[in-house]
Amino acid sequence: MRGVNPVSxxxxxxxxxxxxxxxxxxxxxxxxxxSSSLYYSLTHYDILTAPKWTGFDNYIALTKDRxxxxxxxxxxxxxxxxxxLSIVVALALxxxxxxxxxxxxxxxxxxxxxxxxPAVAASILWLWIFDAKVGLLNLALGQVxxxxxxxxTNETWAKPALILMSLWASGSSMVIFLAxxxxxxxxxxxxxxxxxxxxxxxxxxxxxxxxxxxxxxTLVTGLIGSVQYFTQAYIMTNGGPVNSTLMYAxxxxxxxxxxxxxxxxxxxxxxxxxxxxxxxxxxxxxSRRWVHYEGDVR
Amino acid sequence: MKRRDFLKHAGLLVAGAALGSGAGILSxxxxxxxxxxxxxxxxxxxxxxxxxxxxxxxxxxxQNMFNESQSQVRVTIEMIxxxxxxxxxxxxxxxxxxxxxxxxxLDRGGMLSSWAVRGALVPLDSYADADKxxxxxxxxxTWDQVRxxxxxxxxxxxxxxxxxxxxxxxxxxxxxxxxxxxxxxxDELDVMVEKLYKKSNDNTYDVIGFVPWFKTGFMVPxxxxxxxxxYDRASQKVLGNGPNNVRALDWMASYAKKYGIxxxxxxxxxxxxxxxxxxxxxxxxxxxxxxxTIANMKRYGPDVKYGVGMLPVPAGxxxxxxxxxxxxxIPKGSKHPDEAWQFIKWLxxxxxxxxxxxxxxxxxxxxxxxxxxxxxxxxxxxxxxxFMEHGTTNTPMPVGDFYWTKLQEAVDFTLHSKKTAQQALDxxxxxxxxxxxxxxxxx
Numbered sequence: 001m002r003g004v005n006p007v008s009x010x011x012x013x014x015x016x017x018x019x020x021x022x023x024x025x026x027x028x029x030x031x032x033x034x035s036s037s038l039y040y041s042l043t044h045y046d047i048l049t050a051p052k053w054t055g056f057d058n059y060i061a062l063t064k065d066r067x068x069x070x071x072x073x074x075x076x077x078x079x080x081x082x083x084x085l086s087i088v089v090a091l092a093l094x095x096x097x098x099x100x101x102x103x104x105x106x107x108x109x110x111x112x113x114x115x116x117x118p119a120v121a122a123s124i125l126w127l128w129i130f131d132a133k134v135g136l137l138n139l140a141l142g143q144v145x146x147x148x149x150x151x152x153t154n155e156t157w158a159k160p161a162l163i164l165m166s167l168w169a170s171g172s173s174m175v176i177f178l179a180x181x182x183x184x185x186x187x188x189x190x191x192x193x194x195x196x197x198x199x200x201x202x203x204x205x206x207x208x209x210x211x212x213x214x215x216x217x218t219l220v221t222g223l224i225g226s227v228q229y230f231t232q233a234y235i236m237t238n239g240g241p242v243n244s245t246l247m248y249a250x251x252x253x254x255x256x257x258x259x260x261x262x263x264x265x266x267x268x269x270x271x272x273x274x275x276x277x278x279x280x281x282x283x284x285x286x287s288r289r290w291v292h293y294e295g296d297v298r
Numbered sequence: 299m300k301r302r303d304f305l306k307h308a309g310l311l312v313a314g315a316a317l318g319s320g321a322g323i324l325s326x327x328x329x330x331x332x333x334x335x336x337x338x339x340x341x342x343x344x345x346x347x348x349x350x351x352x353x354x355x356x357x358x359x360x361q362n363m364f365n366e367s368q369s370q371v372r373v374t375i376e377m378i379x380x381x382x383x384x385x386x387x388x389x390x391x392x393x394x395x396x397x398x399x400x401x402x403x404l405d406r407g408g409m410l411s412s413w414a415v416r417g418a419l420v421p422l423d424s425y426a427d428a429d430k431x432x433x434x435x436x437x438x439x440t441w442d443q444v445r446x447x448x449x450x451x452x453x454x455x456x457x458x459x460x461x462x463x464x465x466x467x468x469x470x471x472x473x474x475x476x477x478x479x480x481x482x483x484x485d486e487l488d489v490m491v492e493k494l495y496k497k498s499n500d501n502t503y504d505v506i507g508f509v510p511w512f513k514t515g516f517m518v519p520x521x522x523x524x525x526x527x528x529y530d531r532a533s534q535k536v537l538g539n540g541p542n543n544v545r546a547l548d549w550m551a552s553y554a555k556k557y558g559i560x561x562x563x564x565x566x567x568x569x570x571x572x573x574x575x576x577x578x579x580x581x582x583x584x585x586x587x588x589x590x591t592i593a594n595m596k597r598y599g600p601d602v603k604y605g606v607g608m609l610p611v612p613a614g615x616x617x618x619x620x621x622x623x624x625x626x627x628i629p630k631g632s633k634h635p636d637e638a639w640q641f642i643k644w645l646x647x648x649x650x651x652x653x654x655x656x657x658x659x660x661x662x663x664x665x666x667x668x669x670x671x672x673x674x675x676x677x678x679x680x681x682x683x684x685f686m687e688h689g690t691t692n693t694p695m696p697v698g699d700f701y702w703t704k705l706q707e708a709v710d711f712t713l714h715s716k717k718t719a720q721q722a723l724d725x726x727x728x729x730x731x732x733x734x735x736x737x738x739x740x741x
Contacts, residue, residue: 014306044740046416047390047391047393047394048390048393048394048413048416048417048418048630049416049417049740052740131567131568132501132502132563132564132565132567132568133500133502133564133565133567133568134568135568138500142500147500147501150560150563150564150567152567153560153563153564153567154560154563155714238382240710241563241710241714242710242711242714242716243707243710254703257385257387257390258382258384258385258699258700258703259697259699259700259733260412260416260737
């Protein structure tokens with residue numbers, strides 16, 4: 001604060017007053033649930049009776065819980081595959097849409113629409129697409145002579161099926177990449193072609209470096225979102241077959257609302273938070289090496 | 299100066315209005331305070347019923363019936379969405395927040411005892427004694443399921459056989475089998491089923507003879523036919539891995555091995571419901587089913603010739619028909635338990651339960667109502683009644699839904715050959731016992 005004079009106090013008061021709705025919301029809807037969750041993670045809480053303090057029992061019990069490790073593996077499998085793949089798909093679509101073709105706006109809208117279909121509706125739709133006997137996917141594969149697997153009823157293919165489904169909704173990342181692409185000044189491409197660079201070298205040495213901020217953003221938000229994957233697993237497979245699609249958030253949900261273990265579930269939530277925090281910090285640390293912000297002096 | 303003052307005063311005004319309307323909305327969100335019964339008007343109560351579609355229509359009629367039949371209590375029936383097995387998130391949150399409905403519909407075999415043990419339900423003994431509702435009023439096993447630790451916690455609605463055996467008489471004839479012969483032993487069943495299967499060329503089946511775990515072929519009903527035990531109340535021991543339990547799961551797994559779990563899953567995935575039910579469309583020749591299948595067949599497949607029977611008796615097993623149903627309870631924190639009792643007593647007896655069961659194709663748990671001829675007005679229904687003396691059920695215990703989930707997980711793993719039946723059931727029992735002991739210790 002600049003000074004201790006009454007004018008700046010009054011300014012502060014007025015400022016706080018004007019953002020008070022947000023502060024109230026933040027405290028009631030973010031700070032309070034967060035701290036309650038932290039408290040509950042240190043208790044046994046079955047929702048219906050008062051919580052009983054147990055210290056770190058829940059955390060220790062989690063390390064011995066095979067379903068905890070299974071669900072963590074399933075979720076990381078999903079995240080590690082779905083995030084990079086969706087970036088690739090979104091970037092490819094964005095590059096195609098970055099050309100001056102007719103009807104560009106229509107195509108952009110069409111590619112974007114899947115990402116705003118509600119998750120529940122999409123789940124029902126893809127349940128049918130993945131159907132082994134009459135689903136579109138296996139019918140298409142059958143046209144080229146491949147007998148498709150059981151997808152959601154097959155323990156090896158269930159997670160890849162879910163990943164495939166998430167690629168369909170790459171539209172939202174695509175729009176961001178499109179904006180990023182259009183923010184690259186044309187002169188760089190001109191300079192590169194003057195120097196004799198072909199399309200591919202231009203892509204690797206102009207487009208990608210200048211897109212790295214956008215890539216970084218999509219990577220971080222994709223990671224944070226994908227480890228919370230829940231709806232589709234809950235509706236489409238409920239964790240099966242043989243727990244191959246038991247996602248972390250689904251197991252958390254079961255513990256919280258089906259098995260009366262809200263404290264245990266809260267501990268799961270905080271462990272996930274720490275994992276994501278660590279991963280995000282790591283990404284930020286290493287980002288200095290590969291993310292080029294335009295205008296940076298190196 | 300002037301503008302700043304104006305902004306300040308406008309801001310205060312807006313904030314005040316926002317706070318005022320916010321408070322108004324909040325107070326409107328809580329259930330309206332009912333006038334005390336006995337003074338001017340009726341007491342308003344709410345009943346939460348889980349379900350949708352046809353159930354909602356019947357409930358609407360029942361709501362009107364109740365409200366018109368007397369003027370002390372006025373009920374509003376709200377339908378809440380059905381969730382998975384053992385989950386009733388909405389009711390759970392409401393009870394924990396202290397704003398539950400006055401009464402609610404709750405699964406009887408699994409959830410009621412879990413909730414009662416955690417003190418989430420109001421004991422009803424004093425009400426039942428005063429109104430002479432006793433164990434003679436309802437089928438014995440249903441009465442057992444709504445009691446916990448010697449106290450009464452709910453009133454049973456239905457006594458539904460849920461694992462009946464249905465078979466397509468026309469498909470039997472076509473396969474050269476006697477359409478009126480119920481398989482008497484598991485071996486007979488296995489042999490008959492073999493003749494009914496028809497494979498197609500895309501690694502699925504055009505016709506499935508029988509899949510034990512499909513529809514209502516859960517571990518417990520099938521295990522009961524094999525003479526399996528699940529829980530000993532006296533010692534509070536989980537028993538699900540005994541030799542009969544393992545034999546039952548082995549029998550189920552034999553179908554997975556013989557007909558291929560992959561091929562079967564691929565086929566059953568696309569099965570629909572209602573008019574597309576695979577039993578009606580001829581994709582499955584024999585199927586386990588809930589008693590409401592009879593009503594569904596009448597509605598969606600009236601021309602289908604089918605038979606109804608019990609699961610065959612395995613060697614060393616017993617005749618068993620697995621029964622289930624729901625209950626009406628009064629959650630802790632209910633603002634009008636007296637009036638709620640009046641409603642749930644009305645709902646589970648007399649014309650109310652008769653209408654509910656007739657509309658949904660269920661059987662009532664109330665002994666008097668179940669004698670009504672409408673529940674025996676077809677040969678299929680009469681047969682079902684004759685089966686009910688062999689009724690078996692789920693033993694209620696404090697972690698019933700957890701146990702059921704673990705058993706189904708055991709089935710899943712065994713069918714996919716990830717574990718042997720013994721291993722899978724051992725794991726399920728061990729984990730459930732741990733959970734049970736933790737729960738009894740208050741964790």
